[in-house]
Amino acid sequence: MASDLEGFELFKQGAEGRLYKGTYLGRPAVVKERFKKFYRHPDLDEHLTKERMKAEARAIVRSKTAGVRTPCVYLVDFEKRRIYMEEIQNSTTVKKFINDTINNFSEEESFQKILPAATEIGMIVGKLHANNIIHGDLTTSNMLLTYCKEGKIRITLIDFGLSHVENSAEDKGVDLYVLERALLSTHSNAENLFPLILQAYKKFNVKDSKLVLVKLEEVRARGRKRTMVG
């Protein structure tokens, strides 16, 4: 436990580090601490952690400029391996939202409820790619869902540690493929979900969505040990 993080409380251990909740300069904040991973060589750990903290801070700012909702970065502390950022209050992960909806509603109802979320995801990824931002780890655990006053949903994208800037259709295709695979392994209705996401994606990445979708087909066919005909 980080003793010098006064007033902050550990609430989750994600894949990349520990997450603490608290207040920073009077605002509700989350601290993401990429603690030392003792399983890997200290030099390698140091290098990767620095790279990813830089990538995360940069991509968050870039994404904001691109019109994608992300938490605000308050402070980056390389020494202590921490990023202080805005807490997205009253949020659930999109993963939980989809699974809860499927479990509690009929097929038709849940489709209607999930549709706006799928459209929003497509829009977010479309905007990222139109601005050459590759997220690198698009899963429904990395998307936070909140409701606005009118009951409409909002999605905030997090976890940019594996992101980079690249304009190639290849990297964008792989980014979409990562999302598709994450959906397939997490959600039982993923077969219907992904096409909806792609529909919205096309609208927001007008520039090169055609090329990216062709690449996506290529990447899909690349998976190892796929059954092939002919």
Place this chain on the structure above:
Amino acid sequence: MVIAIGFEGSANKLGIGIVKDGEVLSNCRRTYITPPGEGFLPRETAQHHRENALTILKEALEEAKVNPQDIDVVCYTKGPGMGAPLVSTSVVALTVAQLWNKPVIGVNHCIGHIEMGRLITGADNPTVLYVSGGNTQVIAYSRRRYRIFGETIDIAVGNCLDRFARVLKLSNDPSPGYNIEQMAKKGKKLLKMPYVVKGMDVSFSGILSFMEERAPSLLESGEYTAEDLCFSLQENIFAMLVETTERAMAHCESSEVLIVGGVGCNLRLQEMMGIMCKERKAKLFATDDRFCIDNGAMIAHAGLEMFRHGWKTPWKETTCTQRYRTDEVEVTWRGKLSLN
């Protein structure tokens, strides 16, 4: 009581094992070992399997003290793997099934590894890291399938290690990976090399090219020793595997890890995974070389589970296939656990 015999020959190991309701009665194996600097090729490997099949079959039956009449089902590896070795082994399995008049089940090799790992370690619902010469996958069970969360997008991790061992002309006896592991223990200096993680997927071919290109000059200049290079390679690629496994665990909220496959008996990999698990308060399950490395008992055990749940492979479908994904098989022998 059900007794199953399993035939495994998807790569350079030929294994025949007999299992009785989760108890391993025998598990015999021969490995086709090539000279240093050389890999194993399909034709020669198949020949090795043909030459040894009957000897091992006898051994397995004698060790298990089982008569062919007592056997309920004959299981063989349907795939994935190398074509010629797969076929030469399945021919033996199908022949004895005909002679003894027993039903046949074609088993997915990867499922064999997972089920054997679960049996031996007692892991209930683990996130599985399956690492070998032909496969690298991070797997979790959900909705009646072993779903692939992450995998290599090019060569397998074991293939990367094997081929690097060829650059150093290390012995293939007992396995190139084992000899790299021993050398790595004496390595100290870490060489920086590509670290390729894409979401939950990994890639090794670039790392291999990097090492193949630079190793000769680094060794010649004396900047790095062969031990240092083995050490660096292991540290780098194992960190990638542990990281992706951790990502899958966080996503599935899982608190168990099971390592299976030939590379899984590497103690450094087990140690690294163990530290990661401790940091997350999760539990690590791993097995030793008897069950990590390809063997017949795992095919027998997975086949036995399938047989109990009414599986039988119709004679016309007793073929082999080089491509056979882990998530193609419907896992009818496990409950309908969901991810949440």
